[in-house]
Amino acid sequence: xxxxxxxxxxxxxxxxxxxxxxxxxxxxxxxxxxxxxxxxxxxxxxxxxxxxxxxxxxxxxxxxxxxxxxxxxxxxxxxxxxxxxxxxxxxxxxxxxxxxxxxxxxxxxxxxxxxxx
Amino acid sequence: xxxxxxxxxxxxxxxxxxxxxxxxxxxxxxxxxxxxxxxxxxxxxxxxxxxxxxxxxxxxxxxxxxxxxxxxxxxxxxxxxxxxxxxxxxxxxxxxxxxxxxxxxxxxxxxx
Numbered sequence: 001x002x003x004x005x006x007x008x009x010x011x012x013x014x015x016x017x018x019x020x021x022x023x024x025x026x027x028x029x030x031x032x033x034x035x036x037x038x039x040x041x042x043x044x045x046x047x048x049x050x051x052x053x054x055x056x057x058x059x060x061x062x063x064x065x066x067x068x069x070x071x072x073x074x075x076x077x078x079x080x081x082x083x084x085x086x087x088x089x090x091x092x093x094x095x096x097x098x099x100x101x102x103x104x105x106x107x108x109x110x111x112x113x114x115x116x117x
Numbered sequence: 118x119x120x121x122x123x124x125x126x127x128x129x130x131x132x133x134x135x136x137x138x139x140x141x142x143x144x145x146x147x148x149x150x151x152x153x154x155x156x157x158x159x160x161x162x163x164x165x166x167x168x169x170x171x172x173x174x175x176x177x178x179x180x181x182x183x184x185x186x187x188x189x190x191x192x193x194x195x196x197x198x199x200x201x202x203x204x205x206x207x208x209x210x211x212x213x214x215x216x217x218x219x220x221x222x223x224x225x226x227x228x229x
Contacts, residue, residue: 042222043223103211105150110157
């Protein structure tokens with residue numbers, strides 16, 4: 001089984017400041033990792049994902065995340081945030097091989113990012 | 118325009134009534150999922166279906182039921198046996214692995 005811990009439930013930050021949203025996971029098998037974003041009263045949208053290859057993955061809107069296998073982490077970073085980045089962010093994992101959890105996502109509790117002017 | 122639709126967006130029901138939430142996708146995806154979202158708890162898996170006419174319980178299936186008679190449809194029924202049904206319900210679909218789950222806009226159910 002897998003578990004995901006997002007270490008901060010809320011992160012307030014000023015506009016144009018850098019931000020890091022932390023995600024740690026636990027799994028007995030190798031996993032794929034995802035970050036999703038949710039705006040109020042909407043569904044989740046994929047922000048970025050790590051499947052294989054380079055451990056640093058980037059999104060089109062300036063976010064990046066680095067997969068650290070030894071620390072079982074997948075922290076999300078942005079060097080300069082905008083008001084429009086205010087949302088809730090979810091880290092999720094799924095096993096990358098067969099088994100009872102195949103195809104199922106396990107989510108963290110979410111981190112609410114609030115960007116202040 | 119491909120995607121996942123959930124209806125209605127807001128739903129109100131009296132305690133003790135069953136209610137069915139709709140989820141339709143035109144992405145031609147094989148797998149579909151239902152999640153429940155509560156503040157501070159992330160998303161929890163209720164039921165999922167890998168193919169038509171087959172589905173499995175997720176982590177919190179008690180008080181819920183589903184059907185998968187068509188590839189594009191995966192309705193969720195919240196029964197009167199669900200002790201705390203008020204929540205935001207999200208439907209998702211996926212095609213193949215590795216691949217992304219795509220989410221619908223959600224239905225907010227309030228039981229009075």
